[in-house]
Every structure is written in C-alpha cells, then in structure tokens.
Amino acid sequence: DGGITQSPKYLFRKEGQNVTLSCEQNLNHDAMYWYRQDPGQGLRLIYYSQIVNDFQKGDIAEGYSVSREKKESFPLTVTSAQKNPTAFYLCASSRGRSEEETQYFGPGTRLLVL
Amino acid sequence: AQSVTQLDSHVSVSEGTPVLLRCNYSSSYSPSLFWYVQHPNKGLQLLLKYTSAATLVKGINGFEAEFKKSETSFHLTKPSAHMSDAAEYFCVVRTTGFQKLVFGTGTRLLVSP
Numbered sequence: 210d211g212g213i214t215q216s217p218k219y220l221f222r223k224e225g226q227n228v229t230l231s232c233e234q235n236l237n238h239d240a241m242y243w244y245r246q247d248p249g250q251g252l253r254l255i256y257y258s259q260i261v262n263d264f265q266k267g268d269i270a271e272g273y274s275v276s277r278e279k280k281e282s283f284p285l286t287v288t289s290a291q292k293n294p295t296a297f298y299l300c301a302s303s304r305g306r307s308e309e310e311t312q313y314f315g316p317g318t319r320l321l322v323l
Numbered sequence: 324a325q326s327v328t329q330l331d332s333h334v335s336v337s338e339g340t341p342v343l344l345r346c347n348y349s350s351s352y353s354p355s356l357f358w359y360v361q362h363p364n365k366g367l368q369l370l371l372k373y374t375s376a377a378t379l380v381k382g383i384n385g386f387e388a389e390f391k392k393s394e395t396s397f398h399l400t401k402p403s404a405h406m407s408d409a410a411e412y413f414c415v416v417r418t419t420g421f422q423k424l425v426f427g428t429g430t431r432l433l434v435s436p
Binding site: 213215249250251252253254257267297299301311312313314315316317319 | 427
C-alpha cells in the first residue's frame with residue numbers, strides 16, 4: 210500500500226521534554242510538510258521541505274525543529290520552547306514544485322501535555 | 324495575500340437533502356482552490372480541486388464545486404446527503420511560488436436521519 214504513515218497516534222509530553230513525531234511516505238514524493246491543527250481553526254504550516262537535506266520555516270515554526278535526511282522521512286521535534294504544544298499534527302507530501310501538485314495527508318498524531 | 328473564508332462553522336442537513344458549504348476566496352491572481360474533508364481524528368482527504376481548467380469541478384463521493392470569479396466563490400455542493408458525509412470540510416487556496424496551502428477555518432457538516 211502506498212501512503213503516508215504517522216506515529217504514534219497519541220503522544221504525551223511532560224513539562225520540559227522534547228518529543229519527536231514520525232512521518233514516513235512511500236509515494237516517492239519530493240516535498241513534505243508539517244501542519245498543526247487546533248480546534249475551530251484550519252491547519253497552519255510549521256515547516257516544509259522541498260528536497261532532501263533542505264527545509265524552510267512555515268508560519269509557526271517557533272518551538273519546533275525538523276530534519277530531512279532521507280526522502281521518505283520528515284520527523285518533527287516539539288521542543289520545550291513550544292509553550293502550547295497540545296494539538297493535532299498532520300504530515301503531508303506532494304510530488305514537487307509544480308503548480309498542479311496535490312498534497313496528500315497522513316492520519317495525524319495527537320499530542321497532549323501531562 | 325491569499326485567504327479563504329468559510330461562511331458557516333456548522334451546517335445541518337437531513338439525509339437525502341442537498342448540501343451547500345460556502346467558501347469565498349481572496350487572491351490577486353487566478354488561484355488554485357481545493358476542498359478537503361476530515362473525518363474525526365483522521366487525516367485530510369482531497370475531495371476536489373480547481374486549477375484554472377473547467378469552472379465546474381467534480382470530485383469524489385458525488386461532490387462538486389463551481390469556481391465563480393465574479394463572486395470570488397468556490398462553494399461545495401452535493402445533491403443528496405448521506406450519513407457518511409458527516410465530517411469537517413476545509414476550503415483551501417494555494418499561494419504562488421512554492422505550493423503553500425492556506426486553509427479556511429472549516430465547516431462541520433451534520434447529517435441527521
């Protein structure tokens with residue numbers, strides 16, 4: 210099956226702890242994205258990567274970090290600097306930079322603070 | 324800057340009746356527009372997209388949307404609602420350059436028997 214997988218489905222973070230959310234795709238897509246979703250709001254872009262070993266900040270990058278060492282993987286770390294991390298996190302991917310490309314989404318990870 | 328406004332936070336319909344979810348966009352050029360659907364605690368699924376071809380766009384599960392430049396609208400419709408249509412729907416515009424998506428705040432569709 211081709212698609213995007215995110216793990217874990219639920220994640221709990223303690224105060225001062227960094228946690229890492231996994232995103233893997235086997236679609237051979239060049240571009241990958243991380244979004245945050247809060248209740249009653251649309252998705253907001255955290256980081257995106259157009260190609261391996263390159264990534265850019267989105268609209269709400271503060272308190273987050275990413276890496277893109279492999280084409281199929283784009284992990285997101287929520288650092289202790291992110292003061293309000295409770296949200297639903299969605300990873301997406303697309304083939305590349307073409308104006309015609311569609312973004313496909315994973316099933317999401319819900320992060321909760323203990 | 325591009326933006327979208329979803330005019331209703333909740334829409335309630337009865338099963339078998341038509342569905343209308345409203346979306347207005349703001350863009351300084353001809354935009355690419357999308358509708359995505361999200362079922363509870365799930366990721367987003369693409370329903371349909373408009374990319375400057377035909378103004379009436381047909382999507383999956385019987386949904387369609389019409390791009391109206393004069394009204395800056397991209398409303399989503401379905402002739403007959405099904406219980407499985409109950410979900411949150413997002414209208415989305417894509418910005419120029421790299422494909423950054425700008426999301427509306429969502430419309431929750433409730434379908435009653």
